[in-house]
Amino acid sequence: MSGNGLGSENICVPLENSEIRRMTHQYHRYGIATVTDLIEAHTRQLVRAEAERLLEKHAERRDLRLETTGYTRRSMSVVPSEMIAANSELVTSVYSNPDLIRALEALAGEKLHPCPKADEEFLITRQEQRGDTHGWHWGDFSFALIWVLLAPPIDVGGLLQCVPHTAWDKASPRINNYLAENPINTYHFGSGDVYFLRTDTTLHRTIPLREDATRIILNMTWAGDRDLTRNFDADDRWWDNAGVSAASAIKK
Numbered sequence: 001m002s003g004n005g006l007g008s009e010n011i012c013v014p015l016e017n018s019e020i021r022r023m024t025h026q027y028h029r030y031g032i033a034t035v036t037d038l039i040e041a042h043t044r045q046l047v048r049a050e051a052e053r054l055l056e057k058h059a060e061r062r063d064l065r066l067e068t069t070g071y072t073r074r075s076m077s078v079v080p081s082e083m084i085a086a087n088s089e090l091v092t093s094v095y096s097n098p099d100l101i102r103a104l105e106a107l108a109g110e111k112l113h114p115c116p117k118a119d120e121e122f123l124i125t126r127q128e129q130r131g132d133t134h135g136w137h138w139g140d141f142s143f144a145l146i147w148v149l150l151a152p153p154i155d156v157g158g159l160l161q162c163v164p165h166t167a168w169d170k171a172s173p174r175i176n177n178y179l180a181e182n183p184i185n186t187y188h189f190g191s192g193d194v195y196f197l198r199t200d201t202t203l204h205r206t207i208p209l210r211e212d213a214t215r216i217i218l219n220m221t222w223a224g225d226r227d228l229t230r231n232f233d234a235d236d237r238w239w240d241n242a243g244v245s246a247a248s249a250i251k252k
């Protein structure tokens with residue numbers, strides 16, 4: 001192990017074929033699979049310490065609503081992608097780990113490409129205040145690996161909710177139509193859990209915190225073949241810049 005990176009250290013746990021089949025089925029049916037067992041506990045501990053270090057130095061607060069997702073709310077602190085890439089050899093080495101990518105490609109049934117947008121490769125979020133939430137949204141790119149590093153008790157909130165097999169039209173997101181017409185699946189993850197999400201076709205959010213509490217995640221994003229030829233022209237990259245034109249301030 002060199003510096004903050006993991007070098008050639010093994011970060012993946014070999015799984016039985018039946019377990020991989022089960023995760024693959026979950027992923028395709030529900031848009032999400034829990035992959036905690038795929039990743040060494042030691043690696044998950046290192047990632048948590050690293051995210052806490054980065055938040056300590058670089059956290060920026062966001063409180064806004066986003067037009068391209070029907071004015072759903074974003075209230076949390078973030079460490080933007082380029083800040084993470086420039087300051088964490090650990091995160092970048094996990095992100096490019098060939099065993100991890102191979103395992104996720106087996107679940108997805110297709111190739112994962114490094115995220116073509118440097119400002120969307122990584123994101124650390126910390127929800128901390130009563131009402132904090134990452135409101136209903138989709139991702140611009142196909143795949144996300146979410147490391148739930150610190151989660152509040154189930155009754156406090158922060159649970160993930162998903163509506164798989166949906167599509168994001170930024171000009172007309174129609175989120176309440178999707179919610180009214182489809183089942184919403186709800187997931188509670190504990191500290192240390194990791195899940196793999198099909199973000200571009202899974203509408204998702206976190207349930208707002210009932211009280212002040214801390215919920216920290218690290219998001220790693222990859223693109224699918226289909227993403228490499230698309231244009232991303234909406235000015236809605238709120239995590240990178242709170243002043244984007246699609247954002248409006250929260251009126252309390």
Ligand SMILES: [Fe+2]
Binds near residue numbers: 138
């Ligand atoms: Fe998301």
